[in-house]
Amino acid sequence: MKTFLAIDAGGSTLRATWMSGDGNLIRKETLEKNANFLSAGEKEIENILRFLKHKVPMVDALTLSMAGIDGKPEFDKVKALCDTIFPTTACRILPDADGAYYANFGIEPGVLVICGTGSIVLGKDEEGKRVRSGGWGYLLGDEGSGFWLVKELFRKYLAYCEFLEERKACFSVFEELFPGNPRDAFVYFYQPETRKRTASFANRFLSLSDPYVIELHQSGLKSLATQVLSVLRRMGLKQGRICLMGGVFSNAQAEDFFRRYLLGKLSALEQEQISIVAGVKNISDAIAQKMVGETTRSLDGGTE
Template sequence: MNQYILAIDGGATKTTLSLRDASGKVYFEKTSTSTNYQAIGAEKVEKVLTNLLNEAYKATGILDIAVATFAIAGVDTQNGLAIVQQIIHRSCGNSPFSIRRTIVENDVQSTLIGLTGGKAGALLISGTGSAAYATDGQGRIERSGGWGHRVGDEGSGYWIGREILNTIFRSEDGRLEKPTVLTDLVYDMLQIDNIEQLNDWIYQPDYTNAQVANISKILTKAISLGDEQAIQIACNAAKELSIMTNAVLRKIEPIGEDFIVYLNGGILKHNPIILNVFKDYVKKIYPYISFHLCTQNPIDYIANRALSSLK
């Protein structure tokens, strides 16, 4: 009998569910909105997951699931894990699926396991949020960063977006020595005309972390125009990401020469200056490690995590 797995990649911006068999064949896959309960609340997360699960069943008619891996952003503490487990329990109860084993993990941890296949390695993600995880290949997993937008997420899309917005307000106040193109680029993106409208946008009732993270997309354009403030933000982001990575690598030393640091997330993929400066910083401490920029969709790594638990 064929075995089926569910892989759910629940991030701060979007959530993807994939239903596959043991050979990796995809039977259903769909992307919806965020399932980070810290950002949108437990009720909305439950609704998103319930809808995805029911759509997967209606599309496939498959009932028996061997393993379901829920890789969810915001699973950072035991209390957070308990909250997410309750949400998932209710969501699965609202669907027809019979799931024999359920794995609930932080999304970065699941991705790391899916990437390394149990071997030593590390993963840095910089998307809407940021975090670094590493494993020694002997079952030990350590982390650095990933403490959320209120106190952390350094070097992430949200962090960069917030830095850009802060720069615009500082420029408006006359607190910068030189003008910045960031103002015009953000105004154009948001289709607004002045600082008061920007302030209203920030404090709108429907404000989300993802909206601020989206602002980071203008950074590359600003850098190409030679904007000093944009270049400084990029370099600061790279430094913060390197500090996070070096910290987690220290926790699992010694590091072998074949050690790989996997890199994932839109910030690292679409900002060459951040990527290159980051590598330079890390290489100063760990000159022999190598880097691998992930090219597959994140859901594929989560699916690998689920499939590995079948073996």
């Protein structure tokens, strides 16, 4: 019986799922540590992979979805690590957005919208051609994301501190989080290791139901929806699914607004043919299930 290993390696948490060829769960691991290749570094990633190898030594196929390997040099280094640590294992390496896409769609066409700490839209057409929009990071984009919202509100707060903006009720959150000099809070916006915590402050602001916060956030969500439309047009997708993932969509009001706004931009025919659905909850579990399914279909001669 074959053993499959799926790894979802992000900037603050790594999840691993081992599954047998008949779809039974063998083991799961969750590590609360940075597994983004760019910020964690090659040595730390090597240590993590060796730790996982030790847990279940014999693995037939591995799919690793990892943050920080969009660039070819980083991708090649991680591929070399996997080939060294898992020498007898068939290894498939995916950037994290592609891993999330695979978890939701497998090889089917569709559009994935991720809006959590950051944001990105990734689509693939019938031929597997990759089309993306956004995902430029916290300095250049990430519209609608948790970090983006907190950053934009903090910019308004700094303007207020310099008598350039009227005081807003929501600024009390910053005064509670960062009492004293606002400059003391800069580390939360510039240090990679604090970025997820900074993004989590978005929940505090959204829970206020403050019209000022809601309007600002909706402007970011509109930009994100525009990116989805760009991907749809470039793909030529006429029917299929748009999957929503990420912590921002766990806020019911934000998700409802995004769905309604995006649907309103689709034609009547597109609204009938394209559905907007929630994405998978656990990427490593979903990838492992997809790996088992692929093997089953190949043994059945490609039939469902």
